[in-house]
Structure formats: C-alpha cells, structure tokens
Amino acid sequence: MDIHNPTYVGGHGLLKDRSVLITAAAGAGIGFSAATRAVEEGCRGIVISDIHEGRLDASVAKLKEETGLENVFGKICNVAVEEDVRALVDFAEDKLGGVDVLINNAGLGTSKHLIDMEDDEWMKVIDVTLNGTMRMTRYMMRVMKARGNGGVIVNNASVLGWRAQKEQSHYAAAKAGVMALTRCAALEAAEFGVRINAVSPSLAVHPMLKKSCPAELLAELEGKEAYGRGAEVWEVANIMVFLASDYSSYLTGETISCSSQRG
Ligand SMILES: NC(=O)c1ccc[n+]([C@@H]2O[C@H](COP(=O)([O-])OP(=O)(O)OC[C@H]3O[C@@H](n4cnc5c(N)ncnc54)[C@H](O)[C@@H]3O)[C@@H](O)[C@H]2O)c1
Numbered sequence: 001m002d003i004h005n006p007t008y009v010g011g012h013g014l015l016k017d018r019s020v021l022i023t024a025a026a027g028a029g030i031g032f033s034a035a036t037r038a039v040e041e042g043c044r045g046i047v048i049s050d051i052h053e054g055r056l057d058a059s060v061a062k063l064k065e066e067t068g069l070e071n072v073f074g075k076i077c078n079v080a081v082e083e084d085v086r087a088l089v090d091f092a093e094d095k096l097g098g099v100d101v102l103i104n105n106a107g108l109g110t111s112k113h114l115i116d117m118e119d120d121e122w123m124k125v126i127d128v129t130l131n132g133t134m135r136m137t138r139y140m141m142r143v144m145k146a147r148g149n150g151g152v153i154v155n156n157a158s159v160l161g162w163r164a165q166k167e168q169s170h171y172a173a174a175k176a177g178v179m180a181l182t183r184c185a186a187l188e189a190a191e192f193g194v195r196i197n198a199v200s201p202s203l204a205v206h207p208m209l210k211k212s213c214p215a216e217l218l219a220e221l222e223g224k225e226a227y228g229r230g231a232e233v234w235e236v237a238n239i240m241v242f243l244a245s246d247y248s249s250y251l252t253g254e255t256i257s258c259s260s261q262r263g
Contacts, residue, residue, distance in 0.1 A: 003227055003260075004227060004228070004229065006232060006235065008234060009234075009238060010040065011037075011040035011041045011042065012041065013041060013042045014041040014042070014241055014242070014244075014245035014246075014247065015038050015041040015042050015043040015101065015241060015244060015245055016041070016042035016043075017042065017043075017044050018038075018042075018043050018044065018100040018101050018244070019043060019044055019045045019046070019092075019096035019097065019098060019099055019100045019101070020035070020038045020043045020045070020046045020047070020096075020099070020100070020101045020102075020103065020244070021046070021047045021049070021088070021089070021092040021096070021099045021101070021102045021103070021140075022034055022035050022038070022046070022047070022048050022049065022102075022103040022105055023049050023050070023077060023079055023088075023103070023104055023105050023106040023132075023136060024049070024050055024051070024079070024105045024106035024107070025048035025049060025050055025056075025059065025103075025105060026048065026050035026052050026055035026056040026058070026059040026074075027050075027052075027055050027059065027206075027208060028206045028207050028208060028233070029105075029204075029206050029208060029209070029233060030105055030156065030201070030204055030206075030233045030236045030237060030240075031048070031050070031103070031105040031106075032048070032059055032062075032063070032233075033233035033234045033236070033237040034103050034105065034236075034237040034240045034241070035048050035059075035063055036063065036066065036067065036234075036237070037234060037237040037238065037240070037241050038101070038103075038241060038244070039063065039067040039069050039072075040067065041241050041245070043069075043101075044071060044096075045069075045071035045072075045073075045095065045096045045097075046063070046069070046071065046072055046073070046096075047073045047074070047075055047088075047091065047092040047095060047096060047099075048060060048063065048072070048073075048074055048075075049074070049075050049076070049077040049088050050074075050076070050077070051076065051077065051078045051079075051106075053076055056074045056075075056076060057074060059074070060072055060073070060074035071095075071096075073091075073092075073095045073096075075087070075088050075091045075092070079104075079106040079128060079132030079133070079135060079136055080127045080128050080131065080132055080135075082135055085132075085135045085136055085139055086139055088136075089102075089136070089139050089140055089143055093143060098147055098149075099140065099143070099144075099151065100151055100152065101151070101152045101153075101154070101244040102136065102137075102140045102151070102152070102153045102154070103153075103154045103156070103240055103244065104132075104133045104136050104137060104153065104154070104155045104156060105156045106128060106129070106132050106133070106136075106156075107128065107129040107132075107133075107156055107158070107171075107174070107175070107178075108124065108125055108128040108129055108171075109125060109129075109168070109170075109171040110125060110170070110171075111167040111168065112167055112170075113166065113167055114169045114170075117169075117170065121170065122170045125170040125171055125174055126170060126173070126174050126177075129171065129174035129175065129177075129178065130173075130174040130175075130177040130178055130181070133155055133156075133178050133181060134181055137153055137155070137181065137185055137196065138185075140153060141153075141185065141188075141189055141194060144189075144192070144194050145189075145192040145194070148192070149193070150192075150193035150194055150195075151193075151194045151195075152194065152195050152196075152243070152244050153185075153189070153194065153195070153196040153197075154196075154197055154198065154199065154240050154243045154244050155178050155181070155182050155196070155197070155198040155199075156178075156198065156199060156201070156236075156240075157175045157178045157179050157182070157198040157199065157200040157255055158171070158172075158175040158200050158201060158202075159200050159201065159202040159257055159259050159261060160172040160175050161175035161176040161177075161178065161179045161200055161255070162176070162179075162200070163261075175200070178198060179198060179200070179255045182196055182197060182198040182253060182254075182255060183253045183254075183255075184253075186252040186253030186254075187253060189252075190252055195248070195249075195251065195252040196252060196253065197243045197248065197251055197252060197253070197254050197255070197256065198243075198254070198255040198256070199236060199239045199240055199243060199255070199256055199257075199258055200255050200256070200257045200258065200259070201231060201236045201257075201258045201259065202221075202224075202225065202230070202231070202257065202258065202259035202260070202261045203221045203222065203225065203230035203231065203259075204230055204231045204232070204233050204235070204236045204258070205218070205222075205229075205230035205231070205232070205233075206233050218230075224261055225259070225260045225261055226260040226261065227260040231258055231259075231260075235258060236258045239256055239258050243256065
C-alpha cells in the first residue's frame with residue numbers, strides 16, 4: 001500500500017451476517033462510506049439515517065445499486081430530537097430484526113472565535129455533536145440490554161477532542177465529551193455485553209468538506225499531516241468497521257485516532 005496514494009481495500013467479511021445502523025450517512029462523507037464498507041464486509045442489512053431527506057433517499061438508492069444488497073433502508077432522524085432518535089432505533093430494530101452495530105456518525109461544526117460566539121451557536125454544536133451521540137447511545141444501550149445478546153456501538157469523535165485549533169472551542173469541547181461518554185458508557189455497557197469505542201479522525205476530505213472549508217485552511221490542515229494529505233473517507237470507515245467487528249473484541253471505552261498528524 002502506497003500511503004501517499006492509497007488504493008481501496010476490499011471486504012474481508014468482518015461484519016458477516018451483522019445488522020448495522022448509521023446516523024448522518026447521506027452524501028459523500030464518512031457516514032456513507034461506513035455504510036458501503038459495512039455492506040462490503042458482509043452485513044446482512046443496514047439502516048442509514050440523516051436529517052436531509054433528499055440526500056438520504058438518493059443515498060439509499062445508491063447504496064443498493066452499488067452493493068446489490070436489497071436489505072437497505074433509510075429513515076430521517078435529527079439526533080438533536082429525542083423522539084426522532086427513539087423512532088430511528090425502533091425502526092431499525094424492526095426492519096433488521098435487531099441492531100448488532102450502531103455507528104454514531106452525526107456531528108456538526110462551525111468556525112468562530114470564542115469571544116464572538118453567542119450561546120445559541122455553542123448550544124447547537126454541543127446538542128447535535130455531544131448530546132445527539134448521548135441520546136443515540138443511551139437508547140441503543142437500553143434496547144441492547146433488554147435484548148440480551150450484546151452489540152457494538154462506534155462513535156465518531158475528532159482529534160480536536162485532544163488537540164487545539166482556533167475557532168473550534170465548541171466543537172472540540174463536544175468531541176472531548178464524546179470521548180468521555182465513550183469511556184464511561186463502555187464501563188456500564190460491559191455489564192450486559194455491549195462494547196463502545198470511538199474513532200477520532202484528524203482530517204477526512206470529501207466534496208462537502210471541500211465546499212465548506214476555505215481552501216487555505218484545508219491546505220494548512222493537510223500540511224500538518226505527516227502524509228501531507230487528509231484521509232480518504234474510507235480510511236476512517238475501515239477503522240469504524242474494525243471497531244464494530246470481532247477483531248476488536250478486547251477493546252472497549254477506547255478512542256482510536258485516524259490520523260497521520262505529527263503533534
Ligand atoms: N471530515 C473530517 O475531516 C472530520 C474530522 C473529524 C471528525 N469528523 C466527524 O465525522 C462525522 C462526519 O463528518 P463528515 O465530514 O463525513 O460529514 P459532514 O459533517 O459533511 O456531514 C455529515 C452529515 O450529517 C448530517 N447531519 C447534520 N446535522 C444532523 C443532525 N442533527 N442529525 C442527523 N444528521 C445530521 C448532514 O445532513 C450530513 O449529511 C462528524 O461527526 C464529524 O464531526 C469529520
């Protein structure tokens with residue numbers, strides 16, 4: 001594998017016969033890539049979710065067409081709304097005959113110096129990114145505990161949960177919270193056979209990010225990477241799938257970076 005020009009890695013049956021639920025999976029970002037990867041790794045059925053209806057419908061159709069799997073379902077969910085979260089998990093439980101793997105991918109960011117930030121901007125980022133992950137994790141844990149045959153939850157954090165970047169205090173605080181939530185919830189979930197881990201990407205480049213991130217900042221962030229590039233979204237998805245699979249059976253409460261950053 002050439003690390004500067006990586007080639008796509010094919011499936012190895014890591015999620016054979018598992019069922020998977022992924023939030024914020026419409027479009028061309030990490031969530032959709034994780035969905036594709038899960039199917040390639042042999043999952044028997046998948047529910048993808050997002051807040052954006054048009055993109056979600058298109059993504060369900062695309063996933064079916066590209067992978068040939070029929071058992072693909074879409075459901076709108078705003079992770080900031082508790083009723084949406086419950087409806088999503090209940091829908092997935094019903095369609096898939098139980099959810100084996102939940103990937104909490106939803107997260108939201110803006111860029112603002114703290115001294116210029118109003119409460120509502122801070123609250124919105126925290127509510128989607130941290131509280132949304134909490135809501136999904138909490139309800140999924142209740143359902144998995146009641147079902148009694150284990151399960152796996154994978155959260156999407158960010159290296160900003162550990163590192164500093166200007167204009168990112170709200171997002172970084174939320175992602176540090178996701179890491180802490182992962183550690184503490186995993187301790188409780190181990191009692192009923194559920195593992196919870198997180199991946200923390202540094203930079204994963206996709207078309208929507210290129211649109212929203214100023215080219216100068218993107219170049220600066222890429223320049224901080226030892227590889228001189230951001231990750232492909234599928235390189236993040238590969239770590240999610242590893243965390244969701246039995247290959248990580250003796251791993252819970254951990255956060256694994258997907259990064260080539262130097263410091
Ligand atoms: N791309 C990166 O460089 C990077 C780095 C570190 C962490 N992350 C994290 O990875 C995750 C995915 O990011 P991305 O860059 O691949 O995609 P993205 O942030 O561009 O978009 C993800 C999707 O989230 C959906 N969404 C927004 N608000 C939502 C809500 N309230 N409920 C449900 N869905 C909602 C959007 O409609 C969109 O389809 C996020 O948690 C992000 O914080 C990304």
